[in-house]
Amino acid sequence: MDTMTEPETEAFRAEVRAFLEASLTPELREAAARAASVFIDPAVTLPWQAILHARGWAAPEWPAQFGGPGWNDLQRYVFAAECARAGAPGLAPMGLKMVAPVIMHYGTSEQQAHYLPRILSGEDYWCQGFSEPGAGSDLASLQLKAVSDGSDYVLTGSKIWTTHAHFANRMFCLVRTSSEGKPQAGITFLLLDMASPGITVKPIRTLAGEHEFNQVFFDEVRVPQANRLGAENDGWSVAKHLLTFERGGRYAPALIERLSRLKLREGIDPVTRARLGHEAVSLRALQALEMKAMRGLGGSPALYASVLKVLGTEAAQRIDTLDCDIAGIDAWSMANGQTPADLATAVPRYLNDRAASIYAGSNEIQRDLISRQLLG
Template structure:
């Protein structure tokens, strides 16, 4: 494995750092620091999207022919890592990272010409209609039906845990267009605007207080056949293609290292029962060091992946699953330690209280605003994007040959 950056890579890293120093303003930094969800909230997402779009850096993985920057795998890794270290707003990935590449791979020329420029510009804000009550990791058991009626499909059913459906104006949906045979058969991949008659979005508040996910109901929603991506009843193939973009090739280590830095700052400031800073508590410091070692291993595993991609080798499913598993666990552990370090300060969610009383001062340091909300939100990290149990099965099957 050769993960050594080239002179061009170092020059690109300097360019990214300079861009972030200029464009990631103190106001944006302050707003991003208060985000506790997986993705930043709508207005902040739109502003950061606009800045990256104007620079030409909004779609790092897209080919130049579709408006991407044409970066190498190492440049994509560097950009992702530097953004994570800086704490930039986490952009909603459903359009840029998922639906866009699917349209490139399976869409008609008309679909490419219409959708791709609008995804790039941010005119279209996408959400993903996959999971259903009773159909999460076992996605093949989905029951939302799409019945052909002339030039339309008439869709009935419900989707759940739909991230940012309340912000989005478009959704890609998996719906059953035929029954019988294997459960994976008879599923189609459809695209629909969110303002069509019969489509209703109901918010779901997480225990952290975030409104990030929703339940979406389809009551005789009409979706044009022209908005189907791929062949009818072949949506499972399209969905599997999409999932290859959901994992692998990026950098989680940047954001994890930023969390580590915040955690160390808290530990050096907050005091334990003995009146000494928590950093002086060998047991607590040891737990931080264990996590730092794990994050370092994640960083080098991601670099190894990038090295393989740079050599023209395909991404390894078992490695992507291993990273999903370990990154989820490390995220939870970091947030838990931060909450423990805050002690009684961790009991109040000041972000929402201050939203009602904006003139009141924060009780305690700014770093006490989000760790508990992040801890609560991250409990879902080992479920969404492929539950840990599913990832272990993939590792056992494709990585260990069991």
């Protein structure tokens, strides 16, 4: 990790803090406070992304050559912490944090030149076509068929739990181009236009009553082979690269901020105070591990991604439980539009985050991956 002196770090922190104070409107802060998921309505996130893009800060992780700010790891961590502190809405991760890195790594120069500026500006809004009705944690069993026909693939089948597919104009998708050999060996990674004829999106409502997920049906949908990332039948390698970015990340800054706000609630009993203290210590340990991962010390990126995914999602679930316990019966008044955001989101966030330990590879599978890497 590139080093910065303490004065340089504090000067950067002050710059970020001043920008956020000047740029975050009350409406953006309120929308972020009432969000029960990392996937906030694009009516909120895209205007905020446009503000960040104008400053050159929409994609902190991107290298300068692709339009990012070229920050070092410490600057990225400070930026994440300050955004959490200011209550800024998170940006949709599918484009900026997931498909963009694989386009940088596997894409042709033409694909990079076409897609990356559109992701950065928000012109393209992405969804992820991985899970299927019969292929969730066992993703290699996916069956969405892609048959080569001239310069196109013709897709028939479906995807499920497709977050924000009803908003997206683009999808990155795993398809089956061969049934020979190991299941992983016949998968191909495609980029497709959601306006393509034959695509139907049907909503799935969550326990929290939100329309975040969908099932997407493909009826002989034609996708140009030029939209393939990587080689045919080598999509599993591309997907593993992408999942490193989906699973890993900076969980601690936002969770530490949430916990600090919970501590300010009135009427907290001593036992719950002790639980809050325990979580504070755990989050500082998670933060230290994230900093260690940024430095590349003691493990591979894939190992860190799995470890941080387990620790981060399960910490979020424990804090959700604390939030509901502290709010008590008031948390169930979430339907009242006048309810304060901290109470209105307690139960929806609790329900939404039940899936956090399942998506991006269930935490049970992550523990298997960790044990294989550490114990052989």
